[in-house]
Amino acid sequence: MLMAAAACGGSDDTATTGASAGGSSAPASQVKVGLAYDIGGRGDGSFNDAAAAGLDKAVAELKVDKKELEATAGETDAQKEERLRLLASGGYNPVIAVGFAYSGAVAKVAKEFPDVKFAIVDDDAAKGDNITNLMFAEEQGSFLVGVAAALKTKKDNIGFVGGVDVPLIHKFEAGFEAGAKAVKPDIKIQTKYLTQPPDFSGFGDPAKGKTAAQGMYDAGADVVYQAAGGSGAGVFEAAKDANAMAIGVDSDQAALPAYADFKDVIITSMIKKVDVAVFDFLKKYIDGSVTSGPSVYDLKAGGVDYSTTGGKIDDITSKIDEYKQKIINGEITVPTS
Amino acid sequence: MSGRTSEYGGFLDRMLGRVRLGGWLAVAAPVIAVVFAVLITSVVLLAAGKDPVEAFTTLADYGTQPRSMALILNTGVMYYISALAVAVGFRMNLFNIGVDGQYRLAAVVAAGLGGAAVVPGVLNLVLVVVVAVLVGALWSAIAGLLRVYRGVSEVISTIMLNAIATGFGSWLVTEHLGVLTGNDLGTRPIPDDAHMPGIPLIAGSPVLVNGFIVVAVLLGIAYWVVLNRTRFGFELRATGKSESAAVASGVSVKKMIIVTMVMSGAVAGLIGMPELLGASYKYSNNFPAGLGFTGIAIALLGRNSPVGMAVGALLWSFLDNSSNQLQLLDISKEIVQIMQGVVVLSVIVAYELVHRYRLVAEQRRVSRELAAPQQAPKAEAAA
Numbered sequence: 001m002l003m004a005a006a007a008c009g010g011s012d013d014t015a016t017t018g019a020s021a022g023g024s025s026a027p028a029s030q031v032k033v034g035l036a037y038d039i040g041g042r043g044d045g046s047f048n049d050a051a052a053a054g055l056d057k058a059v060a061e062l063k064v065d066k067k068e069l070e071a072t073a074g075e076t077d078a079q080k081e082e083r084l085r086l087l088a089s090g091g092y093n094p095v096i097a098v099g100f101a102y103s104g105a106v107a108k109v110a111k112e113f114p115d116v117k118f119a120i121v122d123d124d125a126a127k128g129d130n131i132t133n134l135m136f137a138e139e140q141g142s143f144l145v146g147v148a149a150a151l152k153t154k155k156d157n158i159g160f161v162g163g164v165d166v167p168l169i170h171k172f173e174a175g176f177e178a179g180a181k182a183v184k185p186d187i188k189i190q191t192k193y194l195t196q197p198p199d200f201s202g203f204g205d206p207a208k209g210k211t212a213a214q215g216m217y218d219a220g221a222d223v224v225y226q227a228a229g230g231s232g233a234g235v236f237e238a239a240k241d242a243n244a245m246a247i248g249v250d251s252d253q254a255a256l257p258a259y260a261d262f263k264d265v266i267i268t269s270m271i272k273k274v275d276v277a278v279f280d281f282l283k284k285y286i287d288g289s290v291t292s293g294p295s296v297y298d299l300k301a302g303g304v305d306y307s308t309t310g311g312k313i314d315d316i317t318s319k320i321d322e323y324k325q326k327i328i329n330g331e332i333t334v335p336t337s
Numbered sequence: 338m339s340g341r342t343s344e345y346g347g348f349l350d351r352m353l354g355r356v357r358l359g360g361w362l363a364v365a366a367p368v369i370a371v372v373f374a375v376l377i378t379s380v381v382l383l384a385a386g387k388d389p390v391e392a393f394t395t396l397a398d399y400g401t402q403p404r405s406m407a408l409i410l411n412t413g414v415m416y417y418i419s420a421l422a423v424a425v426g427f428r429m430n431l432f433n434i435g436v437d438g439q440y441r442l443a444a445v446v447a448a449g450l451g452g453a454a455v456v457p458g459v460l461n462l463v464l465v466v467v468v469a470v471l472v473g474a475l476w477s478a479i480a481g482l483l484r485v486y487r488g489v490s491e492v493i494s495t496i497m498l499n500a501i502a503t504g505f506g507s508w509l510v511t512e513h514l515g516v517l518t519g520n521d522l523g524t525r526p527i528p529d530d531a532h533m534p535g536i537p538l539i540a541g542s543p544v545l546v547n548g549f550i551v552v553a554v555l556l557g558i559a560y561w562v563v564l565n566r567t568r569f570g571f572e573l574r575a576t577g578k579s580e581s582a583a584v585a586s587g588v589s590v591k592k593m594i595i596v597t598m599v600m601s602g603a604v605a606g607l608i609g610m611p612e613l614l615g616a617s618y619k620y621s622n623n624f625p626a627g628l629g630f631t632g633i634a635i636a637l638l639g640r641n642s643p644v645g646m647a648v649g650a651l652l653w654s655f656l657d658n659s660s661n662q663l664q665l666l667d668i669s670k671e672i673v674q675i676m677q678g679v680v681v682l683s684v685i686v687a688y689e690l691v692h693r694y695r696l697v698a699e700q701r702r703v704s705r706e707l708a709a710p711q712q713a714p715k716a717e718a719a720a
Contacts, residue, residue, distance in 0.1 A: 068664075069661050069664045069665075070664065070670050072660055072673075073626075073627060074626050074627035074628065074631070075625060075657070076412065076612055076616060076617070077616060077617055077623065078412075078544075078616055079408075082661060083661050086662075086665070100519055100520035100521050101622075103518070103519050103520075104617075104623070122520055123519045123520055123521075124519050125519030125520075125521065165507065165511070166520070166522065166622055167521070167522050196503050196504050196506075196507030196508075197510075197522075198622060198624055198625075198626035199626070
């Protein structure tokens with residue numbers, strides 16, 4: 001491991017993976033990363049893709065090998081365990097599980113492979129000496145875009161579209177609401193979840209997102225925040241039709257080529273840096289400094305933030321940053337539900 | 338086609354296995370189907386630039402390891418019960434698309450009750466199972482009643498009831514039964530003394546086989562006995578083949594529809610039990626969904642025969658479980674869905690081809706016999 005760390009110390013971007021394969025460094029020192037995605041996998045334009053981006057960066061900069069496995073809709077915990085077991089027994093170390101759905105599976109498989117380091121994104125229930133929990137303060141980032149929405153609305157009427165009615169998305173809603181009310185206590189907030197579990201289609205159905213957002217704009221809202229994964233595209237579409245504003249989630253969506261058509265209506269995005277968390281974890285693994293237990297990515301750690309691409313909120317960033325500072329200082333505690 | 342009301346039935350009858358093939362034809366159809374499915378999958382793999390031989394070798398290797406065999410059985414048990422629930426309806430022309438909602442709602446209510454542990458030990462296990470069966474049956478009965486008294490197609494009503502079951506189940510978990518663990522919301526875990534014990538059925542496998550395999554086998558036998566050896570089963574099959582003929586022979590079709598929907602729902606209630614009582618011990622956001630739809634595919638694959646569906650369930654489960662192995666070879670996991678789809682279509686096409694072959698052969702035989710009478714007197718004279 002130390003050899004690998006030394007080898008990548010220069011962090012030379014021109015040296016590609018092909019070079020490392022044929023290079024003089026001993027193959028035994030090569031770090032093989034196993035990553036298990038949640039349903040949707042690489043290419044979901046949201047949360048799995050963010051994890052993939054972190055992994056890709058590690059492949060390019062830290063010269064690790066990777067193996068990615070995807071989940072199937074409707075599978076059991078036993079099948080999730082088997083996926084992790086397959087990676088761990090196949091010599092992949094560390095193993096990263098993306099999504100809280102892997103909670104039980106990671107807890108169980110990590111015990112069977114004490115020498116393998118595991119990381120799980122969005123879950124702090126799986127505990128063990130070799131488990132790192134990559135947690136995000138989604139409510140803090142959502143608070144800031146709530147502030148932005150309240151400052152930008154002309155009708156004092158805003159909306160929140162959640163993909164699926166699960167506790168994780170409740171954190172986005174709670175933060176958004178608290179942020180908006182911190183600015184305008186009497187603001188009207190419309191809320192809608194697209195589907196109820198175990199129907200997880202709300203994270204991947206733009207038509208549902210469009211209908212919900214359209215309803216909110218028709219009912220008087222002029223800014224809608226979406227935490228709905230792939231359904232978010234529909235929210236942006238509705239915003240464009242209504243000539244209104246929308247707020248993105250997870251990545252800086254106004255800067256994504258996939259959403260180029262909607263970049264004029266996306267005033268900001270709540271950024272959740274899963275890619276940074278994944279990359280950090282891998283870097284720590286190579287440095288030998290992985291710690292077990294929760295690693296919290298909040299505003300203070302730069303794990304969540306808001307984006308300014310497009311310059312739509314340049315006039316209010318100083319106000320948003322005031323709130324940001326207050327949250328970092330601990331003057332404001334953002335509710336999670 | 339529709340005019341052909343002989344023993345060969347219509348296309349639907351043949352597809353749902355209500356017409357049986359005899360002799361070597363019964364063997365030919367599945368063999369043709371498997372060969373056909375392997376060929377198409379190979380073409381898809383080649384088109385994707387992968388080596389089909391390597392893929393099939395990996396699959397064969399995976400399927401023969403003791404550990405994977407146990408896993409395949411465990412998933413297969415749920416698939417098989419689901420297929421049985423669907424097949425009960427299929428045999429009398431009832432399309433219970435609502436198996437999915439029925440088992441999920443049954444699992445939510447049963448899990449909530451089991452987690453509350455109102456009775457101790459094995460009694461709790463029995464209570465959970467009984468409640469699941471009741472909830473599944475009642476939920477399915479709604480569609481039966483709507484069909485009988487309001488003429489609502491059960492296809493439409495069960496699809497709608499699926500959506501309602503999702504909302505209702507979610508409300509129960511969120512508002513009443515749910516406990517938050519990390520980011521997952523689920524019912525209180527069922528205490529250890531009410532767990533279904535596993536069976537060390539496969540030598541050399543560290544994974545135990547789910548105890549519900551016994552229940553699944555018994556259900557399969559019961560399905561065969563009830564349909565083929567009881568008056569009820571006869572009436573059910575008769576109604577399925579021809580409703581008017583059944584009415585003429587004194588069968589109450591209304592009663593049959595309700596009873597069949599209730600039975601289908603009762604079996605559906607059991608689908609989630611292997612997972613609930615043998616693996617997860619709680620109903621959470623992570624509980625497997627969509628098993629009811631898998632059951633429809635397997636019922637078609639197994640042509641509603643108890644043995645055929647068992648083979649189908651194991652094949653389906655084998656393919657699902659091998660998806661990780663294929664991904665290790667950098668073969669996209671979607672190939673599994675392609676294979677599953679191709680297998681179902683191949684079976685339908687192969688059986689239809691064999692049925693038509695038999696039909697043509699039968700027509701030739703009849704026309705030969707019709708042509709025969711001219712020679713008949715001579716034959717008699719000779720005798």
